[in-house]
Amino acid sequence: MxxxxxxxxxxxxxxxxxxxxxxxxxxxxxxxxxxxxxxxxxxxxxxxxxxxxxxxxxxxxxxxxxxxxxxxxxxDKNSSQSFRLLIERQQQINEEKIAVLKDKQKLLKDFKKILRPRNIKNDNVADITRLMKNEAKLTRYRRKMWIYAVILFLVEISGIYGTVIAGKEAKPMLAVAIFTIMVILIAIFGTLLTLKYYQNVAYICPNCGNEFIPKLRKFFWAAHTPKFRKLRCPKCNEKSYCLEVAR
Missing domain, CATH: 1.10.1660.10 (Multidrug-efflux Transporter Regulator; Chain: A; Domain 2)
Structure with a gap:
């Protein structure tokens, strides 16, 4: 020294x-x-x-x-190389932790959104568990609906394409037939999808916390977002965007 x-x-x-x-x-x-x-x-x-x-x-x-x-x-004699490897490994671990935390944050946000319009008495654990399961069920069902919607969209595109081709080939009767079949199929599948979705959801009023099932006509014509639908609560009679939950 x-x-x-x-x-x-x-x-x-x-x-x-x-x-x-x-x-x-x-x-x-x-x-x-x-x-x-x-x-x-x-x-x-x-x-x-x-x-x-x-x-x-x-x-x-x-x-x-x-x-x-x-x-x-x-x-380590090769401390520089060792340091680089350790840094890379720690970066990987941190990225995994960040991904887990992001998933947890999303769950917390969803849970908060579920609880907001509700009034869970005495921190009822069974009720909370049921809510979380219902939300997970609804999320899975929404994904299925998106798949069905994509299939319906592809059917519509195929029908339009067939109609255009038939029109170019001067086959008006065939074009009308394809267009008619397409409209019927879309109407049938669209109606079935709507009914199926209606049968699996209920709504929570943000004003009084009441969970209710609206009439099909009200459900069909109501303005909506991916997770809310503007409905009138049968209990407090207030019309507002109600949270959509699984039945």
């Missing part, structure tokens, strides 16, 4: 590295950061080199590295 190097005691280097003296001694015991010199009286002397090591350890711990991994890095 050069005489010109700055020398620090345990308490001094701990203060500069923003850790406790106990942490400095612990790292010494674990062979993570050893003092540059131990004097005859037993005092441990540290230099700027050990100070940078302490700061590096603190930084790596904040990133989520374990002391075991940090020790491997500090004692």
């Amino acid at each position: 050069s005489d010109e190097s700055k020398k620090y005691s345990v308490s001094e280097i701990a203060k500069l590295a923003q850790v406790s003296p106990r942490t400095v001694r612990f790292y010494d015991e674990k062979n993570l950061v050893s003092p540059a010199k131990i004097e005859e009286n037993g005092y441990r002397i540290y230099t700027d080199k050990e100070l940078e090591q302490l700061k590096l350890i603190s930084y790596l711990k904040e990133l989520g590295f374990t002391l075991k991994d940090i020790k491997k890095l500090l004692h």
